[in-house]
Amino acid sequence: MGYRDWKWWALWWNHLFLLWRTIDAQTRYSIPEEMEQGAVVGNLAKDLGLGLSVIYDRKLRVASEAGKQYFSVEAGKGELVVNDRIDRETLCGQSTSCVLPLQVVMENPLQLYRIEVEIRDVNDNSPSFLKSDHVIEIAESTVVGVRFPLESAEDPDVGSNGIKTYTLSKDDCFTLKVKEIENGRKIPELLLNKSLDREKKATHNLILTAMDGGSSVRSGTSKITVHVLDNNDNRPLFENSIYKVSVQENSANGSFVVTTKATDIDAGPNGEIEYSLGVHTPPAVLSLFHIDAVTGDVFLKKQLDHETQSSYRIDISAKDKGSPKMEGHCTVQVDVDDINDNAPEIVLTSKPSPVREDAPRGTVVALISARDLDSGDNGRVTLQLPKRSPFTLKPSFSDNYELVTSGSLDRESFSQYNIEITAIDSGSPPLSSRKTIPVSITDVNDNPPIFTQPSYNVYLKENGVPGSILYSVSAADVDFGENAKISYSILDSRVQDVSVSSYVYINSDNGSIYSMHSFDYEKLKVLQIQVQAKDQGSPSLSSNATVHVFxxxxxxxxxxxxxxxxxxxxxxxxxxxxxxxxxxxxxTKVTAVDADSGHNAWISYKLAEATDASLFAVNMYTGEVRTKRAVSEQDDSSQRLLIEIKDDGEPVQSATATVSILLEDGLHEPILDLRHKMPEPSKKTGRITLYLILSLASVSVLSLLTFLILAVKCVRNSRSSGSCCMGRTDCDDYKNPNRNLQIQLNTDGPIKYVEVLGGDMLSQSQSFRSCMSPMSPMSEYSDFTMIKPSSTTDFNEVISVLDASLPDSTWTFESQQVSTKRSTPSPIQSHHAYRRRPECIFHEKWNKDLLILHFLFWRWIKLFV
Incomplete structure (x- = not known):
């Protein structure tokens, strides 16, 4: 490896050494262009203070504002590496500074870092001339010291790697001078330092070499041919060497730009001037401008664009018509003024993330940036959101924003927001653009299931088929997914000391309620079911509804x-x-009861058979057997009656009772006969009688005290919740469970009985009737019959008390239930439950104290009967 190659590699590795610095929370790296793919730029994780696990978990990635992805992050090491070939000249052109802004994005939560990568120039381009051959015609009369501009070489590299110097091949008549103009641009000039003699040498061939200033010098050459001409020894001269003009970028095609003017002191054709664009004018400039050859006026050929190029330099040539032709040169600098012709652009740095409806204020939804290709105020952008939006924009840095929540969210009201962001620049007139960002709201279980109604009334006939459907309840949940899936269940409760689940069960999926067995109205009139609807959210929510099964x-x-x-x-x-x-x-009197209710319990009596139908009649409503006429001597002494008892139901149910009547002469009242026949009491019997009288007196006093206590309670209840007792019509609408009691004594002929009637607001009326059969000479006491409601419990204790007090009585307990419908009772109905139109009705179940009170009251009455 030669010294030059070693020097180049040393420079490359020197450029590979990363220099970074943080300014205003920004990290900056500096690298040379043309680095190999996969070359390390820097340890991004270390420089940002992030661990490798954080980079992997939060999916760190790099977004480039340049459009092409030149860099990427190696998640395993947290290093920023080169992803693609970087050509500084393509990215930044002739700009002295070339910086690529990068955005480092991390998710969960969203976070943005901004870094900059400076691309340093590498001497990878050689100087080049637009034309490889350049022909110059110079009159032989040209005086020494005249300079002739030559074509400048172009080098895409900048700084020290740009063109540094020019050299010219050796020639006795010409030397090279380099003139430096604005922006450090160097223009080579051919200097005539010795008079030309066409007869000695008509053509001079020169080589112009351009060299850059890189560590490994690169060069380019152009061949210059100088033809020596005779005569025309004055060239045109422009009034100004440089013309500066400004043109708006929206100027129409054919618009006037500037007038250039040159003069030639020669006369005739040698002084006539033709204007043209310089021979070295780039094609891009030739496509935009043209010049009038006669006047020197410069015009636009098509519209300019400030964003593409903001300034142009045009070489103008003025040639005379002499022989040889002489020419002069000037430069026109055209600055393109910006107008607000580009609308701002909204760029999504990251896609919006779904937001939970219970997300707190300030939750980051998306990262947004704004840009405008215009400059100055025309490129200053402001972002706006619609009013009353639950989102807001939080500025980050350098036209970057965070879209965050600013209010409460409710998925049930809006499951998705289409957020329209408006970008407006500060130009005149301002331009704007809009971008809609969809943000979906994820559900949270914040709504319980709601039944279609808080309670349901179901009417079911008794004796139904077990397993049949009773009713279907329905609930809805406005949440979504698992939060809206509903399961139904029956809350445990007790019905007559039995769990309600023994009566019914429910389909947990559709809310259908089924019976476990058939129902008996005489045992159960109302079944109250608490149904719960629960969703499958976490935590789950529920609501209840009541199903009343009548x-x-x-x-x-x-x-x-x-x-x-x-x-x-x-x-x-x-x-x-x-x-x-x-x-x-x-x-006599036949008494019957029917365990059914309403019309099904209305009883009628009919004389079905009789020994003598003309002698006896049966009251249809009361069951009383009376004589239709006086008894005659011809009537049989033994009469037999068959009484048929029917209810008013459908189909009709019936029973029969047989009455055997013996007609006797001289028959007296049983009690009087009994008293005459009773023997004289002995001493022992008198003592027992004394004890009995004392006991009865004690019981009487106790009964009176009990009545007084009940009266006081009734008065207190009437003060707090109305009256203690009310008429039948009032009881229909009565809602408070106050107890009411009616006890009445009936003495109708030989039949003596006491009725105690009561009812409750659940249509489960109960009545207690104590009946005494006609007295017979063979018995000291009468038969005593008590009818109790089926819902009353613990009657064994009551029976034992009653048996202890009246051991020689005959007690029977049967069920009687009376409907409390609002329909007017028929005469049949008034016979049993409403025989004397009770003034008071029970609104709670009887307890055993009232039953004992009933017995004590009967005993007290019996002392005086």
Missing amino acids: ILDQNDNAPAVIYPSSAALGSLSHQRMPRSAKAGHLV
């Missing part, structure tokens, strides 16, 4: 005869009646 009654229960007692005598009643009975005499 069981509708079907006529599935036949009337049940409670008197005569079916348990004791199989619905057969033996009655005695005196033959002296008149018409309308109450013989």
